[in-house]
Amino acid sequence: MKISDLAKRCGLSAHTLRYYERIGLLPYADRDRSGQRDYDASILSWIEFLGRLKTTGMPIRDMLLYAKLADSGKATFSERRQMLEEHRERVRAHVADLEACLRVLDGKIASYAEAEERTRDEKRNIADTPARART
Amino acid sequence: MKISDLAKRCGLSAHTLRYYERIGLLPYADRDRSGQRDYDASILSWIEFLGRLKTTGMPIRDMLLYAKLADSGKATFSERRQMLEEHRERVRAHVADLEACLRVLDGKIASYAEAEERTRDEKRNIADTPARART
DNA sequence: TCTTGACTTAGAGTGCGCTCGAAGCCGTAG
DNA sequence: CTACGGCTTCGAGCGCACTCTAAGTCAAGA
Numbered sequence: 001m002k003i004s005d006l007a008k009r010c011g012l013s014a015h016t017l018r019y020y021e022r023i024g025l026l027p028y029a030d031r032d033r034s035g036q037r038d039y040d041a042s043i044l045s046w047i048e049f050l051g052r053l054k055t056t057g058m059p060i061r062d063m064l065l066y067a068k069l070a071d072s073g074k075a076t077f078s079e080r081r082q083m084l085e086e087h088r089e090r091v092r093a094h095v096a097d098l099e100a101c102l103r104v105l106d107g108k109i110a111s112y113a114e115a116e117e118r119t120r121d122e123k124r125n126i127a128d129t130p131a132r133a134r135t
Numbered sequence: 136m137k138i139s140d141l142a143k144r145c146g147l148s149a150h151t152l153r154y155y156e157r158i159g160l161l162p163y164a165d166r167d168r169s170g171q172r173d174y175d176a177s178i179l180s181w182i183e184f185l186g187r188l189k190t191t192g193m194p195i196r197d198m199l200l201y202a203k204l205a206d207s208g209k210a211t212f213s214e215r216r217q218m219l220e221e222h223r224e225r226v227r228a229h230v231a232d233l234e235a236c237l238r239v240l241d242g243k244i245a246s247y248a249e250a251e252e253r254t255r256d257e258k259r260n261i262a263d264t265p266a267r268a269r270t
Numbered sequence: 271t272c273t274t275g276a277c278t279t280a281g282a283g284t285g286c287g288c289t290c291g292a293a294g295c296c297g298t299a300g
Numbered sequence: 301c302t303a304c305g306g307c308t309t310c311g312a313g314c315g316c317a318c319t320c321t322a323a324g325t326c327a328a329g330a
Contacts, residue, residue, distance in 0.1 A: 013288090013289080015288075015289055015290070016288065016289080019287085019289085034295080034296050034297075035296085036296085059286080059287095060286075060287070061286095
């Protein structure tokens with residue numbers, strides 16, 4: 001598989017795939033006789049997992065550490081598990097934060113909706129008075 | 136309230152507060168006779184709300200638009216409500232993504248735990264064979 | 271009076287994660 | 301044979317959100 005095919009399949013640009021290889025996030029890809037990268041489809045699951053780590057906000061330097069551990073075989077299973085467990089806790093905490101934020105947004109939206117209701121009720125359209133403070 | 140007091144209360148640095156004012160995310164603060172910012176405590180709720188927007192991944196340029204609308208009074212209620220509703224949907228989608236990622240992480244962690252179990256069971260410690268691919 | 275420390279401004283620098291450009295090579299279609 | 305598109309490398313550039321520096325002002329305490 002050529003880099004552009006892989007790019008289409010995984011949703012990253014060829015530029016980004018080369019960048020990831022350069023920094024070590026992707027293993028060095030085999031080259032064909034003319035020097036072009038020839039990927040094995042198995043790389044897709046690794047890229048997909050990296051995507052999960054990225055979505056959950058893991059910085060690249062941590063992914064690099066994880067990749068390094070993954071290259072060291074069984075000996076690093078527990079270290080990797082620990083990394084993922086710590087990361088999972090951070091993600092859970094972040095999700096909780098987001099849910100709290102969603103409740104705030106809900107409240108804000110509701111208060112705007114209410115205010116719009118009241119504004120509509122006041123049929124007499126007095127000149128719009130600018131707000132005194134940001135809400 | 137001086138800038139350092141506000142910084143302590145809101146968890147942003149004085150540098151960041153000045154930066155936010157510079158770009159328009161915070162309203163221009165009153166200065167005392169010697170030119171120092173003198174904040175009203177009411178700014179805290181606005182900063183807190185900005186924090187919610189930030190936590191939920193809203194880019195500063197969108198916060199600026201929201202702030203601009205908020206400065207225009209009642210007339211922009213529905214626009215602001217719409218912005219927040221759209222943002223809320225993005226956040227909800229992101230939370231769903233994160234939850235899917237969490238399930239993947241759970242699976243990965245479980246598989247490491249299992250593998251560690253199996254490794255412990257093999258009392259005969261054969262030399263560690265490096266992994267062939269990243270998992 | 272002197273020192274200390276917090277404040278002011280404008281602007282430069284940082285870290286992250288890409289993203290792009292330039293220059294050149296290679297293989298296939300016309 | 302030539303043109304074309306897609307690949308290669310290296311390194312520069314970008315957008316975001318800060319973060320810090322330098323040079324200077326000011327007010328309160330010893």
